[in-house]
Amino acid sequence: MIRRADDIKLKVLPLLIGCEHQYYYEGPCRFGKGDALQPGYDRLANAQKWETFLAKLKECAPAGVELMTPAEFVRTDDWDNKEEQWEAIAPAAHEADFVVAFTAIACDDIVLEFSDRFAKPIAVSPLSGFSGTIAVAGITSKPNHNEVYGFYKWGDLGHQMKILRARKVINNTHILCAVRFGGNTSYSSVDSFNSFEHITARLGVRFRFINIHEMFDQMTPAAEGGNHTTPGRVTPDLNDEDMKKVRELADELEKDAAFVNIDRKFLEKSLVAYVITLKNLDLKDCNAFTMPCPDACSTRRLNEQQFTMCLTHSLNMENGIPSACEYDTDAALSQQALIAVSGKRPYMGNTCPVPFEDGALMPRFATTPEQYEKLMSNPENLYMMQHSVAHRRLRDPNKNGAYGISHFAYDQGFGATMRYDFDADAGQKITFCRFAPDGSKLFIGTGEIVMGGGYDGYNCSQLVYFRVKDQADTWAKQCFAGNHCALVYGDYAQDLADLAKTLGIEALVAE
Numbered sequence: 055m056i057r058r059a060d061d062i063k064l065k066v067l068p069l070l071i072g073c074e075h076q077y078y079y080e081g082p083c084r085f086g087k088g089d090a091l092q093p094g095y096d097r098l099a100n101a102q103k104w105e106t107f108l109a110k111l112k113e114c115a116p117a118g119v120e121l122m123t124p125a126e127f128v129r130t131d132d133w134d135n136k137e138e139q140w141e142a143i144a145p146a147a148h149e150a151d152f153v154v155a156f157t158a159i160a161c162d163d164i165v166l167e168f169s170d171r172f173a174k175p176i177a178v179s180p181l182s183g184f185s186g187t188i189a190v191a192g193i194t195s196k197p198n199h200n201e202v203y204g205f206y207k208w209g210d211l212g213h214q215m216k217i218l219r220a221r222k223v224i225n226n227t228h229i230l231c232a233v234r235f236g237g238n239t240s241y242s243s244v245d246s247f248n249s250f251e252h253i254t255a256r257l258g259v260r261f262r263f264i265n266i267h268e269m270f271d272q273m274t275p276a277a278e279g280g281n282h283t284t285p286g287r288v289t290p291d292l293n294d295e296d297m298k299k300v301r302e303l304a305d306e307l308e309k310d311a312a313f314v315n316i317d318r319k320f321l322e323k324s325l326v327a328y329v330i331t332l333k334n335l336d337l338k339d340c341n342a343f344t345m346p347c348p349d350a351c352s353t354r355r356l357n358e359q360q361f362t363m364c365l366t367h368s369l370n371m372e373n374g375i376p377s378a379c380e381y382d383t384d385a386a387l388s389q390q391a392l393i394a395v396s397g398k399r400p401y402m403g404n405t406c407p408v409p410f411e412d413g414a415l416m417p418r419f420a421t422t423p424e425q426y427e428k429l430m431s432n433p434e435n436l437y438m439m440q441h442s443v444a445h446r447r448l449r450d451p452n453k454n455g456a457y458g459i460s461h462f463a464y465d466q467g468f469g470a471t472m473r474y475d476f477d478a479d480a481g482q483k484i485t486f487c488r489f490a491p492d493g494s495k496l497f498i499g500t501g502e503i504v505m506g507g508g509y510d511g512y513n514c515s516q517l518v519y520f521r522v523k524d525q526a527d528t529w530a531k532q533c534f535a536g537n538h539c540a541l542v543y544g545d546y547a548q549d550l551a552d553l554a555k556t557l558g559i560e561a562l563v564a565e
Contacts, residue, residue, distance in 0.1 A: 225258030245536030362469030403441030444474035476506025
C-alpha cells in the first residue's frame with residue numbers, strides 16, 4: 055500500500071484528570087459555598103470543565119489530527135492512585151502519538167506518572183493554568199526525560215500538533231530505491247544520505263530496494279518462463295489493465311496540455327514506467343521513490359526502451375508522493391518534509407546562486423538573451439532551481455494548472471517531460487529545503503519567484519529563477535546540505551525549523 059503523507063494521522067489522546075472530594079470541608083486547597091462543598095459536586099464540575107476542554111481541543115486541532123476517545127483518570131481526596139485505572143487507560147496510551155492532559159491542583163503528579171509509565175509526548179491544556187509549568191518542570195528535571203510541552207495559548211498547541219504530525223510523516227517514510235550498483239549514492243548525487251542505517255536510526259526513515267534491471271523487465275508484458283533477470287518468478291509485469299491506465303493517462307495529458315511536443319508512442323512508454331513504479335511502491339509498502347540517472351542511462355536500456363523517469367517523478371510529486379531524480383534519497387525526504395508541513399506539492403532540482411560579478415551575470419545561468427536582459431534588470435541575490443520534473447499542482451494540491459509536454463531526448467524524441475510556465479508565478483513566495491547528508495541538519499531557504507526558463511524547451515532545461523534575501527548566506531548554509539533542493543509555494547520556514555527541532559536536528563535557516 056502507498057501510504058501518502060496526506061493519509062498519515064497524528065493520534066491525539068485527551069487525558070481527563072480530576073479529583074473528587076468525598077467529604078464536606080474547607081481549607082487551604084478547597085473553598086466554595088453551599089453545594090460546591092458537597093460530595094458529588096466535583097463530578098459535575100469536572101464534566102463541565104472537560105466538555106469545555108474537549109471543545110477547545112477539537113477547535114484548535116489542525117488537519118491530519120485524529121482525536122481519540124478521551125481517557126479518564128479520577129482520584130479522590132484519599133490521594134488514591136489505583137492500578138486498575140492505569141490498566142484501563144493503557145491501551146489508549148500505547149496507541150496515542152501525543153497526549154494532551156487536562157489537570158488541576160492535586161492532580162499534576164498523575165501527569166508525571168503518566169509520562170513515566172508510557173513515555174509518550176505530552177502537553178498540558180492551556181485551560182489547566184499553573185499546571186503547565188508544574189508538569190513541564192517536573193518532567194524535564196528528570197535525567198533523560200520524556201518529551202513534554204507547555205502551552206498557554208491554544209494556537210501554539212495546534213501548531214505543535216501540526217509539527218508532531220509532520221514528524222510522524224518523516225518517521226513513516228519508506229523510500230523505494232531502484233538501484234544498479236547498490237550503495238547509498240549514485241554517481242551524480244554523492245551528497246545524498248551517506249548511511250541508510252544512520253538515517254533510519256536518526257529519523258525513522260526506511261529504505262526498500264529493487265534492481266533496475268528487474269524493474270525495466272517489468273515494463274514489458276510477462277514473458278513465458280519469467281523475465282530474463284528473474285526466470286521462473288511471478289513479477290508485477292505490464293498487463294492489459296496497466297496499458298488501459300496508460301492510455302487513459304495519455305488521453306488526459308494530451309487533452310488538457312497547452313502543447314504536446316512528443317509522439318504519442320513515446321508518451322505512453324514514459325507512462326508505462328510510471329505505472330510500473332506505482333505497482334512496485336504498492337507492493338513494497340513505500341511512499342517515496344528514487345532512481346539513478348547516469349547509472350541507469352549508461353545501461354543503454356532507457357535508450358532501448360525509449361523512456362525516461364521525468365514524467366514519473368512529476369506525476370508522483372503532484373499526487374503527494376516524493377519522487378527524486380538521480381537516486382537522491384535526501385531530496386525525496388526533503389520533499390516529504392515540505393508536503394508534511396504545507397500540504398502542498400513539491401518541485402525539485404539542481405539549486406544554486408546565479409552569480410553577478412564585475413557588472414555581469416554568469417551567462418551559463420540564462421538560457422536565452424531575453425532572459426539574460428530580464429535578469430540583469432535586477433541581478434542581486436538571484437537563485438535558480440533546474441530539473442524537468444515540474445507538474446500541474448504547484449499552486450493548488452487539488453487542482454491542475456496549465457502545463458505542456460515535451461520530449462527529453464533531443465535526437466530521438468523520447469522521454470516525456472511536463473513543462474510549467476514559472477513566468478506566470480512571478481512574485482510567488484516559495485520555501486525550499488534539503489537535509490544534510492548525515493541527517494543532522496535541515497537547510498531552509500525562502501525566496502520570491504522572478505521568472506521561469508525552458509518552458510518550451512527539452513531535456514533538463516526547465517528552471518525557475520527566484521530571489522533570496524541574502525545570496526551569500528543562503529549559499530554558505532546550502533553547502534552543508536547539497537545540491538538538489540525541494541520547493542513548495544508559500545512561506546513554511548518556521549514550520550520546517552520547528553520540525554527540525556522536534557526531530558532533534560539543527561535548522562540552518564538562510565537569512
